[in-house]
Amino acid sequence: MLKSGNPLHRYLLPTAVALLPLVGALAQSKKETPPRPPLGLPPVIWPNDNPYSKAKVELGRLLYFDKRLSSDNTVACASCHAPDKGFTDQAPVSTGIGGQKGGRSAPTVVNRAYSLFQFWDGRAASLEEQAKGPIANPIEMTNEKDGAAAHAAVVGKLRGIPGYVRLSQEAFGTSELTMDHVAKAIATFERTVLSGNSPFDRYQNGNQRAMTPSQVSGMKVFFGKAACDACHLGFNFTDGSYVNIGIGMDRPEPDLGRHNVTRVVEDRGAFKTPTLREIEHTAPYMHDGSFKTLEEVVEHYDKGGIKNPHLDQRLKPLRLTAEEKQDIVAFLRALSGEGWKMTPPRAFP
Numbered sequence: 001m002l003k004s005g006n007p008l009h010r011y012l013l014p015t016a017v018a019l020l021p022l023v024g025a026l027a028q029s030k031k032e033t034p035p036r037p038p039l040g041l042p043p044v045i046w047p048n049d050n051p052y053s054k055a056k057v058e059l060g061r062l063l064y065f066d067k068r069l070s071s072d073n074t075v076a077c078a079s080c081h082a083p084d085k086g087f088t089d090q091a092p093v094s095t096g097i098g099g100q101k102g103g104r105s106a107p108t109v110v111n112r113a114y115s116l117f118q119f120w121d122g123r124a125a126s127l128e129e130q131a132k133g134p135i136a137n138p139i140e141m142t143n144e145k146d147g148a149a150a151h152a153a154v155v156g157k158l159r160g161i162p163g164y165v166r167l168s169q170e171a172f173g174t175s176e177l178t179m180d181h182v183a184k185a186i187a188t189f190e191r192t193v194l195s196g197n198s199p200f201d202r203y204q205n206g207n208q209r210a211m212t213p214s215q216v217s218g219m220k221v222f223f224g225k226a227a228c229d230a231c232h233l234g235f236n237f238t239d240g241s242y243v244n245i246g247i248g249m250d251r252p253e254p255d256l257g258r259h260n261v262t263r264v265v266e267d268r269g270a271f272k273t274p275t276l277r278e279i280e281h282t283a284p285y286m287h288d289g290s291f292k293t294l295e296e297v298v299e300h301y302d303k304g305g306i307k308n309p310h311l312d313q314r315l316k317p318l319r320l321t322a323e324e325k326q327d328i329v330a331f332l333r334a335l336s337g338e339g340w341k342m343t344p345p346r347a348f349p
């Protein structure tokens with residue numbers, strides 16, 4: 001028995017009590033193993049300050065589909081990045097709150113886990129940072145005057161929903177849901193939206209019959225004569241670079257893309273090289289949605305892009321035959337896989 005005069009009692013016990021929250025925090029941060037990505041994809045690199053957990057994915061999934069993240073409860077992330085549309089909205093430009101049109105096409109959320117920088121111009125440095133953007137964007141999800149007010153309004157709304165308070169407790173060990181928690185949960189969910197195990201991946205893995213003869217020919221043109229892999233390379237078909245291929249540069253006041261972020265002259269009209277996975281599900285194409293079909297995209301490259309002072313040197317007329325063009329398109333359709341298909345939640349907290 002410890003007596004009050006005992007030094008053990010005097011020091012150890014209070015110390016142990018003081019350490020209790022730390023023990024709790026350690027239990028919270030106990031690493032859970034994320035599901036293995038489908039064939040053809042490497043493991044996702046999870047940020048140290050936002051590791052994978054099942055509870056966070058579940059909270060993030062609900063928030064992602066929940067229209068209450070917008071001021072008037074009409075727009076969710078999924079309104080512009082819908083699973084049944086390859087996680088895009090299949091429109092040239094997006095429609096946000098009050099029917100307002102934005103200036104750019106919604107990119108797919110599929111395989112965003114593999115890129116640090118987000119948006120067509122790379123202006124967000126992480127998925128966490130990105131997720132805060134639309135909630136504060138007056139043409140996407142908010143009617144509030146500024147970003148801080150928009151975030152406060154959404155967080156206030158969520159804190160009033162007991163189901164979200166409980167899920168927040170499970171995911172983050174606190175019922176004090178904040179904007180950071182919202183962003184972390186949504187980003188965690190997004191990092192599980194993957195596309196692999198496509199016919200191309202199975203072919204690469206040794207299954208000679210996984211692609212049609214036309215797709216195999218198209219693959220050879222893609223990596224050979226057309227050199228599409230100068231930019232669309234690696235398992236996610238992008239080197240993460242920002243390149244001017246001329247899109248929109250024939251307009252009177254073109255979107256200058258990456259230039260708005262870097263202010264570097266050479267970046268005028270440069271946009272992110274996007275992944276080509278699930279490309280058959282995400283028409284129309286390019287940052288302004290200016291091409292309706294993959295055939296039009298291939299024609300664009302065959303012509304050598306759209307001439308402008310900052311056109312990337314690697315774009316040259318390709319002189320592809322009609323058959324080579326068809327084969328490239330067939331190959332692009334071999335990049336449709338699995339790991340991302342889902343139905344929206346049936347009920348919300």
Ligand code: HEC
Pocket residue numbers: 064075076077078079080081094095096097102104105106107108109112117118119120121127130131132134135139140141186
């Ligand atoms: C009104 C339509 C709309 C809504 C709502 C919307 N987005 Fe987007 N999203 C876009 C558009 C358009 C872009 C591209 C903007 C740009 O690059 O400047 C984009 C870009 C992104 C990107 C970057 C993708 C890439 O390839 O770089 C991610 C990730 C994303 N959105 C996730 C979300 C999440 C999460 C939400 C909800 C919090 C959300 N979006 C809400 C339209 C929308």
Ligand code: HEC
Pocket residue numbers: 222226227228229230231232242243244245247270271272273274275276279282284285286287288294297298301312314315328
């Ligand atoms: C010099 C780099 C480069 C080369 C080479 C290149 N691309 Fe691209 N690709 C890009 C960039 C950058 C974009 C986005 C441009 C924009 O929206 O302004 C893009 C967009 C696309 C898109 C539309 C993606 C979407 O989500 O809207 C497709 C499809 C595509 N490329 C296929 C190809 C094919 C096929 C080839 C070979 C014939 C090729 N690319 C060669 C850089 C390149």
